[in-house]
Amino acid sequence: MTRYLIRSILLLLLLPLWNGARAEKVEMTLDQVIDAARLNSVDAAVALNNLRSAYWQYRSYRADLLPEVNFNAALPSYFKRYSSYQQSDGTYTFVRSSNLSLSGTLSMSQKLWFSGGTISLQTSFDMMRQLGRGAYSRYMSVPALLTLNQPLFAANSVKWNRRIEPLRYREAKAQFLSQTETVAMSAISNFFNLVLAIENLEIARQNLANDEKLYEVAVAKHNMGKISENDVRQMHLNVLNSRSALTNAETDRTNCQFRLLSFLGIEEEDMEIVPVVPDRFPRVDLRFNYVLEKALENNRFAYNQRRRQIEADYNVAQAKGNLRSINVYAQVGLTGTGDVPSAAYSPLKDNQVVEIGVSIPLIDWGKRKGRVKVAESNREVVENTLRQEATDFRQNLFVLVERFNNQQQQVEIAALADTIADQRYKTNVETFMIGRISTLDLNDSQTSRDSQHTAYYNALFYYWYYYYQIRSIALWDFITDSSIEADFDRLIKGGK
Secondary structure (H helix, E strand, C coil): CHHHHHHHHHHHHHHHHHHCCCCCEEEEEHHHHHHHHHHHCHHHHHHHHHHHHHHHHHHHHHHHCCCEEEEEEEEEEEEEEEEEEECCCCCEEEEEEEEEEEEEEEEEEEECCCCCCEEEEEEEEEEEEECCCCCEEEEEEEEEEEEEEEEECCCCHHHHHHHHHHHHHHHHHHHHHHHHHHHHHHHHHHHHHHHHHHHHHHHHHHHHHHHHHHHHHHHHHHHCCCCCHHHHHHHHHHHHHHHHHHHHHHHHHHHHHHHHHHHCCCCCCCCEEEEECCCCCCCCCCCHHHHHHHHHHHCHHHHHHHHHHHHHHHHHHHHHHCCCEEEEEEEEEEEEEECCHHHHHCCCEEEEEEEEEEECCCCCCCHHHHHHHHHHHHHHHHHHHHHHHHHHHHHHHHHHHHHHHHHHHHHHHHHHHHHHHHHHHHHHHHHHHCCCCCHHHHHHHHHHHHHHHHHHHHHHHHHHHHHHHHHHHHCEECCCCEECCCCHHHHHCCCC
């Protein structure tokens, strides 16, 4: 992690210099391209924003477990209106009322995670001033009022969320690390696309130079009567094809260059990146069981599976809790009234409320029971899906590990084949000069050389691509045998 931070800081310092360099070539290794992509690419920014969204969702859940303090007040409330009034003889009349009131309430509430209820404590003070003739004031205080609201038999959402939300956040952090490795995979693709485009351009230039030279030799030999007119036409056709291939290769190189610059977030179009291809690759023989162990420890897949199973169980518990509803409501406190503020606190009187509410459906035609069956059926679907996903996860990872282990040998074979094809082409060129092989044999060796040269870089690309793909799954660096980590606090607070 320290090495990654040092490289990242160096890249941050160098990129402005690169951006300011007009028409200047800048060499970048594969590691530098990967680090620059992790810092500046759009994909990296999306991954970071997803992480921050998950963090604030987790923070909201944590805050929901803490006491909540509220203050409500009406400062002031003025009424001047007519209202109906029943007189002693049973008739009604309208009386005019004009009053001014002030009120304030300070409350603190806390969810009870072990029972799913809510307990609250509040204090309040009210003043009412009757205006007009005979104006007077009255005060009421509630120094302490304790309230408990407790549902019975219902699913305890607080307790379930204590199991679900931490898993969701750990899943989000693992997902962020996987996405950074996916960014590295995209960087590898863009890097080697440019490498292949540059190599194809060099091959096209070399082929054109060779074909032009061979065409001159063929013309000279034809003048001496050593080769046929048809062979000369073939060599001329080779020159024309090489010129067309060179034009296409130049366009492809420019396109890949712009794609890499855009992916790295570099806006300077006149800057040219020169990819430095790693001439060596580390030999790492991966054991499937070890890779699987790290993947199950670190990958979001394991957290995702546990979370979805718990959510399915929660949905069943909710449906069963809705079969009947019993709610206990209790309130105990003290209150006082008076003509002056101090009198509202002495003497104090009891204020008690105890209420038990019951809601039991007598006839609902099986609606609630049906919801339970649906939830249980959905849980079975989730369990079967999770088992299938676990099997697929292991099988896909096994195939990927096998591909990577085989790819190391493929790189070595491709390197040897590239050397042999190049030597064969050079030998055939010399043999053609002395007229011992035909143009068809020469063209075949040239095509084989070009193909083997491209195959070597493709093999090298797949080696690094498979390796980072495995890293993105296991979140483990198998070269250094260390975990892939990140300073989440710094990332969430705004650092890169």
